[in-house]
Amino acid sequence: MIISAELSKAYGACVSLRAGRIVVREGTVHALVGENGAGKSTLVKLIAGLVRADAGSLIVAGQARDLARWDRVAARAAGIGLVQQHGASAGVLSVVENAVLGVEPRRGPLLALDATARALAALGDKIGLPVEPWATVDALPLGAAQRAEIVAALHFGARILLLDEPTAVLAPSEVDGLLAALRALAAAGTTVVIVTHKLDEVRALADEVTVLRAGATVATFAAPLETSAIARAMVGGDVPVAAPLGAPAADAPVVLELRGVAAGDLAAVDLDVRAGEIVGVAGVDGNGQRELALAIAGLVAARGRIAIAGRDVTRASPAGRLAAGLAHIAEDRQRGGLWLDASVATNLALGRVDITGRWRVDHAAVQAHARARIAELDVRPPDAAAIVRTLSGGNQQKVVVARELSRPGLVAVVAAQPTRGVDLGAVAKIHGRLRAAAASGAGVLVISADLDELLALCHRIVVVLRGRLVGERAGDALRAPDARAGLGALMTGAA
Secondary structure, three states, X not given: OOEEEEEEEEEOOEEEEEEEEEXXXXXXXXXXXXXXXXXXXXXXXXXXXXXXXXXEEEEEOOEEOOOOOOOHHHHHHOOEEEEOOOOOOOOOOXXXXXXXXXXXXXXXXXXXXXXXXXXXXXXXXXXXXXXXXXXXXXXOOHHHHHHHHHHHHHHOXXXXXEEEOOOOOOOHHXXXXXXXXXXXXXXXXXXXXXXXXOHHHHHHHOOEEEEEEOXXXXXXXXXXXXXXXXXXXXXOOOOOOOOOOXXXXXXXXXXXXXXXXXXXXXXXXXXXXXOOOEEEEEOOOOOOXXXXXXXXXXXXXXXXXXXXXXXEOOOOOHHHXXXXXXXXXXXXXXHHHOOOOOEHHHHHHOOOHHHHOOOOOOHHHXXXXXXXXXHHHOOOOOOOOOEHHHOOHHHHHHHHHHHHOXXXXXXXXXXXXXXXXXXXXXXXXXXXXHHHHHHOOOEEEEEOOOHHHHHHHOOEEEEEXXXXXXXXXXXXXXXXXXXXXXXXXXXXXXX
């Protein structure tokens, strides 16, 4: 046993953890699973010293720890490293500069970073998680930035690695590499605790599993793992199953039209999305998907032509595109989708003059709208006054989805990574809302690094590689046994 914890934490009247228990054996991979808001991220932050527990006990490496003195410095000294879901790096600094913050090596009055940079690169190569020490974090794909945080934690002596949703930002090929690296680290003696919603990864990777629900530990499992039993423990019953996807009308009008659209890594894309159709965009991270979503939303300068329901919006502002019937679920909910220090009600009303009123805020309408959206997607806690920053990542995502898909006059939806870091029950709800948008006549474009999500949700999938669309699968071809392999070959350029 290297970790034994039973911890409680409340934020005002909101109880995040009620004696959340976890026992982790040394040199194992231990999965921590549960629905959004179950307390998983809170538990790992308490163990890592980022947040102070209200009560409980913590034993690390056989030593009882004083919770009143337990902080990130003490946790780091005890060999604990945490890689958070949204990262903790300063984006304007390089990988090596972030790695040495607080422990800067010096040669006289000057920083001496060369040795650390070489050590990070060598360690990354050794464990199968290559890093670019001198790259600016903001210039890196999310997966590369995450690898850098893992390697930095190990470089500075982490023997216990806590990973919060580490595969949420990765393409399928990157997921395989990360899981292999984590298995190798555990085999070499590093203890890995992984917070995840993806039960196929749990089954492939974990030796043991702890399940949290509503802030309490409700079950533990040991290998061999049965994912159906874990899923039932997570949601308190059977997981909802989506209805079969109906085919869109063959003569449906085009509601989202792209001609020669180019921006950044996006070279020149032609694409039509018809009313009632859900089109997926698959690709390895960094091949232009991010720019595609931002170009459609009007958030980056782009060449080419973009039309919504026949209306040319190429030069329209983001607000003008929303007025034309576009909804945009941003890839990064915290940077592009939410006002983190405002309430849930305020976030649900952003850009909604039909609710707020044009000249004076209609507070009653804002609150009524918030209560309806909270109930619709089961936002937890169900409190319209809660500050969005205090919500779990999955519940923050529900707020974004609820706002965007409730816009009046919805014509087209661009959903970038719509279920990233979201639990099984919430995935079903979000997929249901996307399907409902299509059923009501909107065209839906889903950009996702999760190929299984696209296969389950879409009528048609296009693949982007090096900024260009290189292939497409639709209809029966998506239901064929070799569909996933064929799309994967297109994504990597092997086809």
